[in-house]
Amino acid sequence: MRILSKSFWLQVSAPKAFYPVAGKLIPWFTAIAIILTLVGLYMGFFVAPTDFQQGESYRIIFIHVPAAWMSMLIYVLMACYAAIGLIWNTRLSSMMATALAPTGAMFTFIALWTGAFWGKPTWGAYWVWDARLTSELILLFLYFGFISLQAAIDDPQRASRASALLALVGLVNVPIIYFSVKWWNTLHQGSSLNLDKGSSMEATMLWAMLIMTFAFWAYTIVAALLRVRAVILERERHSEWVGELLGVGK
Amino acid sequence: MRRRAEVLTVVFFFVIVVSLFPLGVGPEIETLRLIAPGVIWVAALLASMLSLDRLFSADYVDGTLEQMLIAAQPLSVLVLSKILAHWVVSGLPLVLVSPVLGMQLGMDVESIGVLVVSLAIGTPVLSLIGAVGAGLTLGVRGGGVLLSLLVLPLYIPVLIFGAGAVEAVQSGMEYGAHVSLLAAFLITALLLAPWGAATALKISLD
Amino acid sequence: MRRRAEVLTVVFFFVIVVSLFPLGVGPEIETLRLIAPGVIWVAALLASMLSLDRLFSADYVDGTLEQMLIAAQPLSVLVLSKILAHWVVSGLPLVLVSPVLGMQLGMDVESIGVLVVSLAIGTPVLSLIGAVGAGLTLGVRGGGVLLSLLVLPLYIPVLIFGAGAVEAVQSGMEYGAHVSLLAAFLITALLLAPWGAATALKISLD
Amino acid sequence: MLEAADLQCVRGDRVLFDHVSFSVQSGELLHVRGANGSGKTTMLRMVCGLVSPSSGEIRWRGQSARGLGDEFHKELLYLGHQAGIKAELTALENLKFSSAVGGHALDTQTAVAALRQMGLKGREDLPSKVLSQGQQRRVALARLLVSKAPLWILDEPFTALDVKAVAMLQDVLAEHVVGGGIALITTHQDFTLNRGALRALQLGA
Amino acid sequence: MLEAADLQCVRGDRVLFDHVSFSVQSGELLHVRGANGSGKTTMLRMVCGLVSPSSGEIRWRGQSARGLGDEFHKELLYLGHQAGIKAELTALENLKFSSAVGGHALDTQTAVAALRQMGLKGREDLPSKVLSQGQQRRVALARLLVSKAPLWILDEPFTALDVKAVAMLQDVLAEHVVGGGIALITTHQDFTLNRGALRALQLGA
Ligand code: HEM
Ligand SMILES: Nc1ncnc2c1ncn2[C@@H]1O[C@H](COP(=O)(O)OP(=O)(O)OP(=O)(O)O)[C@@H](O)[C@H]1O
Ligand SMILES: Nc1ncnc2c1ncn2[C@@H]1O[C@H](COP(=O)(O)OP(=O)(O)OP(=O)(O)O)[C@@H](O)[C@H]1O
Numbered sequence A: 001m002r003i004l005s006k007s008f009w010l011q012v013s014a015p016k017a018f019y020p021v022a023g024k025l026i027p028w029f030t031a032i033a034i035i036l037t038l039v040g041l042y043m044g045f046f047v048a049p050t051d052f053q054q055g056e057s058y059r060i061i062f063i064h065v066p067a068a069w070m071s072m073l074i075y076v077l078m079a080c081y082a083a084i085g086l087i088w089n090t091r092l093s094s095m096m097a098t099a100l101a102p103t104g105a106m107f108t109f110i111a112l113w114t115g116a117f118w119g120k121p122t123w124g125a126y127w128v129w130d131a132r133l134t135s136e137l138i139l140l141f142l143y144f145g146f147i148s149l150q151a152a153i154d155d156p157q158r159a160s161r162a163s164a165l166l167a168l169v170g171l172v173n174v175p176i177i178y179f180s181v182k183w184w185n186t187l188h189q190g191s192s193l194n195l196d197k198g199s200s201m202e203a204t205m206l207w208a209m210l211i212m213t214f215a216f217w218a219y220t221i222v223a224a225l226l227r228v229r230a231v232i233l234e235r236e237r238h239s240e241w242v243g244e245l246l247g248v249g250k
Numbered sequence B, C: 001m002r003r004r005a006e007v008l009t010v011v012f013f014f015v016i017v018v019s020l021f022p023l024g025v026g027p028e029i030e031t032l033r034l035i036a037p038g039v040i041w042v043a044a045l046l047a048s049m050l051s052l053d054r055l056f057s058a059d060y061v062d063g064t065l066e067q068m069l070i071a072a073q074p075l076s077v078l079v080l081s082k083i084l085a086h087w088v089v090s091g092l093p094l095v096l097v098s099p100v101l102g103m104q105l106g107m108d109v110e111s112i113g114v115l116v117v118s119l120a121i122g123t124p125v126l127s128l129i130g131a132v133g134a135g136l137t138l139g140v141r142g143g144g145v146l147l148s149l150l151v152l153p154l155y156i157p158v159l160i161f162g163a164g165a166v167e168a169v170q171s172g173m174e175y176g177a178h179v180s181l182l183a184a185f186l187i188t189a190l191l192l193a194p195w196g197a198a199t200a201l202k203i204s205l206d
Numbered sequence D, E: 001m002l003e004a005a006d007l008q009c010v011r012g013d014r015v016l017f018d019h020v021s022f023s024v025q026s027g028e029l030l031h032v033r034g035a036n037g038s039g040k041t042t043m044l045r046m047v048c049g050l051v052s053p054s055s056g057e058i059r060w061r062g063q064s065a066r067g068l069g070d071e072f073h074k075e076l077l078y079l080g081h082q083a084g085i086k087a088e089l090t091a092l093e094n095l096k097f098s099s100a101v102g103g104h105a106l107d108t109q110t111a112v113a114a115l116r117q118m119g120l121k122g123r124e125d126l127p128s129k130v131l132s133q134g135q136q137r138r139v140a141l142a143r144l145l146v147s148k149a150p151l152w153i154l155d156e157p158f159t160a161l162d163v164k165a166v167a168m169l170q171d172v173l174a175e176h177v178v179g180g181g182i183a184l185i186t187t188h189q190d191f192t193l194n195r196g197a198l199r200a201l202q203l204g205a
């Protein structure tokens, strides 16, 4: 039950301690990511039935939806880490926020791109100024803002605190994305997964989507860990332990 | 006296922006009426942004900001007063001239009414949100544009509902929802933004 | 390196600004096509103005300007290089992304071509004219605002002919006249503006 | 009355100062000394609460200054390298504005009197940007004459002042200290206090 | 070599100074003295050609400085109250930039050497805004070490410098003067030149 004790977390959340832990975790999640992706794609593209109105093009959904979900989820996660870093100024959580941003931006872009790609056959246009599409686009800009603000400030401490505040402010956009389909009469189709009245779609499709989502999750974790390790080295480069690690005698 | 000059420019700016569109669109009053709300609202956004990077920078350079941080009254109050001043020169003028611009673009009386209301509620939100951005980008490389990069996305919801309200009434639909959402934004912004901006300033001065 | 980051930010800025209009005006592509020239030219005006008051003011405050005045090389040359730098961060990016923006707003290939040309000729004029204004309003009470009061009227002709050219080709009319007029503006500005700005600076530093 | 307990300041990747502790009682002036870049300004800003120490804390009348917040700020007057003078405002406007920001409004004749005492007679209504360096500095220092704050924190108050002004400022400081006030100052010029207790804190090796 | 003939300066509605004449030969340093606001800065800027005298003229090597224009500027180095340091540039970039503006580009190692000599070792690549007041001042003064201009005009060069830096700057000035250069400086601190001829010009009553 060490996991539950506070001291344990304090230890682990010290960059020095976390660095090797992250190193150990990476291979596992890499494996998970690869396996789930393969399974998910197989189910999505071979097991799941052809859609009776959209034909094969609908299969984009297996990339699009998980990507879209991740884009929002990662932003929330990033904002939480940033907030923790801002309030209790714990160095590691700020670093995690920094490490998550690019992955989030990537998934946002994928959601936009696959969506646009999908839009052509279904709506006859790559892009329409529809509430959901727009708010997703804003999400991309928010990621860009977060990244460029951090890049623009020299002092890492200040940089992470400033961008944390920005991330928190930008949080308002996420519910807008999610509920846009409810609030406006959008071209984009509404949520077909709701907790109250089950799901409206084929079971295999649903499973394929969920599996892809978990695959993306695993990928996110891997990417974040890899990046956070780099960030740790970069920011702690003057501490002894990094010195020893890199074999630079102090 | 200085204020009056500033207000004048902003008004001037609006007139130019708004009169640029008939140029592209040509005189068809139909199209003009169609795009009027959007154009005016975008003008509002841009005007708010134009003056944003001057919100704190002068005080930052000459050390007044330090004095504000260690002043006896809470920083957020001082910040709020600065935000108010910003709105008075960037937002209020538009609210006042918008009826004229609306007519120029061939809007009917009712829509103009809604336009004015939406602007009156919406533009303060712009100044409030903007202040946070201004605080964050203080003394940062490439400040002005970075600022707009941060702020514009957050402006967009305001724009959507503001212009949306007017378009709704123009197409004879229900606009109450839009306006009340704007009001909700305003209240939230009023509660959070001054505090946010104050925090941002503290961060940038540390 | 820092320049590159700055240019990138400006590009984002344009993409956002232009994305604002469809949000306000509504997604109907043919309306968008109509207002596209106006939209993009307004964006150009903004970007130029946004960065204008920072053209000399920093150098003025930190004393670099004095150094330029007593430098061995002629002031107008230094000024011209500053103007060029201003255009590189405010005008050039727009010229580069304008095709994308044009497509975003559903313009056809030919009009996009004209758009790019008009911007390439027109935006330097904005920077050149702006420099004179910036020099004159240096360290003047309420500077930034007075600056736009001086500069905006001079910008208008550029905007009219710039947007005009595109709108002409869109409506299948002759656009050569507009473009050659823009070119005339550019040449005149190139000849007069650096000298004018230099003089303005000397005056405001005495 | 004012205590600093084991302050540490980290800037970028260098430790600027560490284990700095001092306490100043009312009636004392603390002269913070040290070479360029030794951290004097940072230290003073830390005492004001503008910079948060990476460890240690500031105590005022026994309580944590950060905790006291505006209670502490009420009793504090800080003048930094940047005098906070607005170029386009006149000397008079500047003095009124700065003390308004500081928290207490000034009536015109008090302000004018203070400016006269700083030797700015006839310059009250000139825009500050035409004033000489020293005159601008004097406008900023005029706040000392109208302030009731017991704790003065002055960063390089003597720069740009001519000999007469330096002498008069030293008197003002002495008055303040003798009257039960506290002052923290930095200066590179050698500095004596003709009345009141002068103490020194050396920063850096 | 440098002559000022019967200079007069009117500012607003007051005559700042009148009938000021002096001539400085190479190997001499002129210390312009006077109370705050007596017109020292204005005088120096007048000699540079930044302010045009309401009457009288400046001559350099016998010819009117205004007439010489850039010929004169080539031989001139002016450092004003405002050091001309850009907050976002590093110390190194600042030195290179300022001397590039001045007219001659610097290669990196010369610049670095100069900064080191000014005691900024290890600070070369920090953005100047994080540097201390004195360090920023040193960055500006580093130009003296790399300049070949015979005429130096320095307005309050000693402000914000610590004792060591003041001493070293005095040496640099002495070197320059002894080497046949000319210097005009203002300072409120009492100032001695251990070599070379020191002359004084008193402004104001
Ligand atoms: C660039 C264009 C698009 C963007 C930015 C976009 C964005 C999103 C987002 C953010 C979600 C997740 C929100 C949620 O879970 O409710 C989503 C889900 C979805 N999108 Fe898109 N989308 C785009 C285009 C399309 C197109 C063209 C289609 C097909 C007609 C489509 C079909 C779906 C479906 C079926 C879902 C799952 C809804 C659910 O089950 O909850 N999307 N999209
Ligand atoms: N980000 C950073 N990285 C490295 N060093 C830094 C950073 N920020 C500040 N410093 C150092 O911190 C010090 C700040 O010192 P401070 O301004 O307090 O000096 P000071 O004692 O006031 O000097 P002066 O007498 O010149 O005013 C400088 O030496 C500066 O180089
Ligand atoms: N427009 C004006 N009207 C009246 N007086 C003016 C005007 N412009 C400048 N002055 C006066 O001219 C003087 C400028 O002096 P200058 O800056 O040269 O002084 P200084 O000798 O450098 O002083 P310091 O020792 O403080 O640097 C000031 O006394 C200022 O009041």
Ligand SMILES: [Mg+2]
Pocket: D040, D041, D042, D081, D155, E132, E133, E134
């Ligand atoms: Mg200092």
Ligand SMILES: [Mg+2]
Pocket: D132, D133, D134, E040, E041, E042, E081, E155
């Ligand atoms: Mg002076």
